[in-house]
Amino acid sequence: MSYFRVTLLRSAIGLPRRSTDVLKALGLKKRMGTVFHAVTPSVAGQIMKVKELVSVEEVDRRLTKQEVRLERKPDPGYYIEKSAAQERSEINAQ
Template identity: 65%
Template structure:
């Protein structure tokens, strides 16, 4: 069974060492609240340990696409459209 780390950058790396900022760059975390998915491997775990103060991590079964991530953020519209009942 494969599982993935869902990594979200919570705190910016501005002003931290080149090494820390480099790890963020290598993980593809360019902006705060950016989310990336990586398979559970010792290499990725080591990278996360370098930036553990800046990120939040979850273990998920499968990675989400960009569209799915956007749909997650979309707020509840507060209404729904009724369809006509069949007569």
């Protein structure tokens, strides 16, 4: 079974109530919030009503909140080769 991964990119502030109601029905509350819905014609119709505000991908499975958070986490930019404790133990062993 495949799923729609729907992410809210733009705020609904200042838009008609109909658009905000569709976002609520999809379960989108905050910007950059992500929800997963099974691929059905009714969900596809809701997404089409707010297509300017959301990003949609079709995925094979739902991701957990932790998996979504880890996807968004940036690369730290560095890697730890040895910890300070390992270096001390090597120095003391010599």
